[in-house]
Amino acid sequence: MGGLGFDVAHMLAGGLVMISFTMLYQDRLSAVIHVYALHAVVLSLSVAWQAFIQEAPHLYITAAISLVFKAIIVPTALHRIVRRLGIHREVETVVGIGPTMLAGMGLVALSMVLMLRVTPGADALAREDLAFALSVLLLGLLMMVTRRNAVSQVIGFMSLENGLVLAATGAKGMPLVVEISVAFSILIAFIVIGVFLFRIRERFDTVDVGALDHFRGERR
Template sequence: MGLGFDIAHMLAGLMVLASLLLLYQDRLTALINVLRLHGFILALAVAWQAHIQSAPELFVSAAIALLVKALVIPGALDRIVERLGIHRNVETVGGIGLTMFAGMALVALSLRVMLPVTAAADPVSRQDIALALSVVLIGLLIMVTRRNALGQVAGFLSLENGIDLAAAGARGMPLVVELSVAFSVLIAFIVIGIYLFRIRERFDSVDLAALESFRGERR
């Protein structure tokens, strides 16, 4: 239990770290690279869970995570950035210090909430779930603080990674759920991709401000 638990804990912690990294990336290419790293760590974490739970079907989800979240989606995002010609763009994030503090506070909050609630649960999945919740929360925070549509996509994908991590940690999660989650992410990605190109076509920019002024929204 000792070493297995420590490594699982470390991998989940690395995911939180990667989320925090995502939080302050202000260049799109760097953002996508960190997202790739995020997906890669997720695949590792799921594979490790498969090993220590000796659940072979989790290896399938790890493979899916590696393929879809670490390779296909970040690659496609790279191509989008290139085709839209926005690889030099700087994304405004807001004050880095403030968002980082907010992210740290979220991690503290999720640990504070989750650990007492799951006191009776298996310690491995307990830590995993607490950290996964902080990944989800930081993903939401990323979506809230980004003005660029691509930034929101990155936040959304990291949020999905957090859900996947929680699912892998919980024992007895059927494979079909994972498959459907992966499938939904793929669909969401396709929809968002089309959406990005449509915005671009119409407004010459993927800055959401253009869309907002078109809808006559209030800021």
């Protein structure tokens, strides 16, 4: 059972890293949202699996939150926003796809080296979980800095946050995980509502945050 438990957890966490990579090379916004929904589903499976092998029933709540909220409600809302703004085709990147993928690989290698080196004492499952979680986190950050578009920056942030939930559930017996995942869901809800309510497109004519530079308070 220990072997199988480890393998499944490993596969799901590794799957999250793979999906983060997939997100990096999408060239259409609606595809990015689809991939994010998949990311959330895999996260929810991974958390549920952790709940099962750690015998920690409260983690099922976190799994349910990530399934219902992150995999269904948020993507649906984002699809609506994107369609209404008519930007479902655009993904404007700062750097080309090739260099981004290379940078992503470098970041994953970095997090593996770092995490495996500093945690020789921890058990194998927690170590690898942490290494994968840091990879997902860094890939999310990479996505945020290589995209100009506000919606894809938000998706980058949400995938980063998925990495954090992975880390928190992998840390066996960590208290407050459910509370923290609820706090993060509130944060995300705020972001999505922010994009929607502030109507960045109406205000700025584009969701390209590059255009926001013109409104720097200095040059009124």
